[in-house]
Amino acid sequence: MGSSATEIEELENTTFKYLIGEHTEIMWQRLKGILRCLVKQLERGDVNVVDLKKNIEYAASVLEAVYIDETRRLLDTDDELCDIQSDAVPSEVRDWLASTFTRKMGMTKKKPEEKPKFRSIVHAVQAGIFVERMYRKSFHLVGLAYPAAVIVTLKDIDKWSFDVFALNEASGEHSLKFMIYELFTRYDLINRFKIPVSCLIAFAEALEVGYSKYKNPYHNLIHAADVTQTVHYIMLHTGIMHWLNELEILAMVFAAAIHDYEHTGTTNNFHIQTRDLRNLVIEMVLSTDMSGHFQQIKNIRNSLQQPEGIDRAKTMSLILHAADISHPAKTWKLHYRWTMALMEEFFLQGDKEAELGLPFSPLCDRKSTMVAQSQIGFIDFIVEPTFSLLTDSTEKIVIPLIEEASKAETSPYVASSSTTIVGLHTADVLRRSSAKGSTNDGSFFPDYSLAAVDLKSFKNNLVDIIQQNKERWKELASQGETDLHKNSEDLVNAEEKHADTHP
Template sequence: MWRGKPLLEGSRQGSVDGKSNVSNDKELVHKCHSDPGGGRALGAAPRTHRHRSASGALRKCVLTLDGYSYVIEQGALTIVRRSSSRSKTESCSTPTDEQLDQLDLETEHLPAVDTPDACDKAALRLRYLLRQLNRGEISAETLQKNLQYAAKVLEAVYIDETKPAVARQQSAPTLVFRRLADEDDELSEVQPDAVPPEVREWLASTFTRQLATAKRKSDEKPKFRSVAHAIRAGIFVDRIYRRVTSTALMQFPQDVVRVLKTLDEWSFDVFTLHEAANGQPVKYLGYELLNRYGMIHKFKVPPTILENFLGRIEEGYCRFHNPYHNNLHAADVAQTVHYMLCQTGLMNWLSDLEIFATLVAAVVHDYEHTGTTNNFHVMSGSDTALLYNDRAVLENHHISAAFRLMREEEYNILQNLSRDEFREFRTLVIDMVLATDMSFHFQQLKNMRSLLSLAEPTIDKSKATSLVLHCCDISHPAKRWDLHHRWTMSLLDEFFLQGDKERDLGLPFSPLCDRNNTLVAESQIGFIEFIVEPSMGVCADMLECILGPLHSGNKSGTNAATEPTIDENSGAESVNKFKIRKPWITCLSDNKKIWKEQATKDAEARANQEQEENIEVQPPPEE
């Protein structure tokens, strides 16, 4: 399959279901040195130019594929974006009768419908079909296939033209594309009586943006969409994991190996791992994940360097002795990200480098957390808030400190990445960790909902992995009750410690940080209903949208993590719809039910206490 192969090699031999990419279509025959930049996609023969010196030695090779030129010259590989301009010989002028007579109407090896060549092919075939219809020389089957292809090309062009300009071909018409979201606060849609004022205040202060920030235009990286997606759709197999016990890498204690056997479970017990690992869950779990996904081998990460890196990351999480934002939380989030990658099949949609970046981002996402919120840093005027201008204070520090650590030779797990790989890796990690800033929560969900509402949404890899990491970061209410309750108590301890600091500094209490006036059960109900449940719902919808096409392309092999079901709303034309497993739904329902029971008991206890206090303060009756 595509993953694990050199780029050039994969381009030459990529295929779907074992079929060769080399086309026998007469239209696709080209001579060397005559290609000004016409792209090719999967199903079409890549063009190769070879330039030889006077002695006959091969000095330069140019392979054109899917709109990109791969230039090999003196041992170096350069990737060049194909210009959208076309030569006169490739213009869309009216074809001659001679050209039409040479046309082959077979549709098996046509270029992908979302490539520039597809428009030319569709136009040429439509003209030929008209001529053949007039002559009565066309079969119904051939007519139907070619019309279907032309319709798909038109649909793809329409969808492509609704993308932002940076994501369109330069030759595409300029259209005003739909804004995906507005900057309004989603909490305004929540009825005031639906949640206690204190909890509402906490939700508003934590999960909405306090300051307007300048919008950064995303620099879309070129994607080999038609090739990579088609190959993954055609193959879609489970990855083969490398087991730690079968390698000569870092030695794992037997108790740790025993606990890691349950690593694929949704409600993985990281507390048990912490005990088995002698207080080093990040070290062992991080190493296990990077080895399972083949990242150590793929990116030539020296085992000793990786062990050193994970050890220092673990120390950074323990630096401030936080009850919640510590190495246990880092390990828990990394394991939850693994579940999303592995058990849903998301890893089949991502490249090796994107998987590597996602796992590392999960491990470092709260590195050197101070145990206080961004708002506390801003209100107290900390050095970190001054350094990052009050914007995503902690998240910026987590990223900066982690990459600063990786600049040191003994901790540089990225030392064997190429320059381009490093830039892509760094960009992905920055995007993912910044997206864990809770003040972006509602905007992030609204953007994804709007995107998913489109007829055929195209989801950016960075946005997808960012939403996954954010959901995993806040997922403890969606785990088994005993785990969730333990996390809740740890988080409240951390909030109360911040409240003590705020009292000492003369600052107002942040929501839920006053240990004497906090509604624990109510806060968790609000957190589940307004934050976690909507987040997990949008994330699941996104994953099903992404993975549905890959699953439909794998008719012969079904991923055990999927649940094809019948869409009951489509009536007589109901079809199998791809679904992922959602173990969090049951956990959220159970946990919310328990908290509601606890809230009722707490309300009764407070009412009884108030009644007793009123009796005590009442004056004795006059005689």
């Protein structure tokens, strides 16, 4: 193959697994030269197909190596992963954290199959039937019939330990539809925005079809329902709902429901008429792109230091992002089930890579991946910093609201802001909704006022559960990955036994 063959042979003899600095630039230049030679030979028709395939695959591996090196170099100067020591986290876990949770302008983004293209989400938001008839006068009053088992599971919807798998089973695998309808009802969004109930149900069912399109073990309609419920919990128990107006609450629930929707561009199109809602939803959905994690965290952390306060859209995006990665902060039984679903999704990708003769992506080799170590790294460097920032942000936002509400109660002249009025209305609606949907004698009325917000308990609960889960992963890691399933089952059984004897 002439000069290009010589260059490729030289390139193959170069160690590029851990390129740094100038080596990366040199490799880029030489690689571009090789690719240009290949293009010219293709145009002349004098290239062997087998050699061409080999060289293209090799070029792809070089690109991947350069990408990982550039990502590491970015990490070493810009974000929290710079503190990871080589002996503290396995290299595969570090590579996964680096390639998944960082982004640099101009870098190759994740493969389309890992996350739906943003354009598809925009189409899903812009081009269909959901809000197309939102303000039409033909307002249908036909509601969604709740099976008895669904009513039982939804009574825990305000709890952090809500079991979305139980809801999915009780609803006949329609957990997302019932979650959307329940929250739109509880927040009075159907009435406030004149949403035809039939359209809302049709929208939820179409979403479920889209989420089930590729039969993903993790990124499916159950995950969407779980994230939507978690967003609700955070808004409710941090008091953030008193800070948001009704349009923003609608955007929060809506964005959570669609954030991982896999759209093909041919069906299930939806349209939004309200431009403000569209902008909020787009920004929040983008925030769930994991490659922007560290930049998002830094932006919000910096905004906490600014006198003008925290940006509303960025705070809403943080809530959705935190909910999206929240399963390590849930009870071990739920967290372990989500982890195994996610790992199976990774392994299925690895199976495809093996079939195509491609190198395994980080954590995608089902024979060698260290699941426990990956979760410890995920918790240490992604989950804990995110929820720490979430609690810091909610404290800065909500504490002044609590103080203002307290002064208003003792003042003879009450001058509530529009946000407070919205919050009071929402809290009242949720209170009435909970009482109406409860299975007891109706004597219990949850208090969702600002005065009832307990940020300390909210924070301590998260910290305790995350720490417990991390310790369990450490125990499993010390016992060996081969016994992961058996050991984890023992831990789950022990947890359930403990729960039975300690109500």
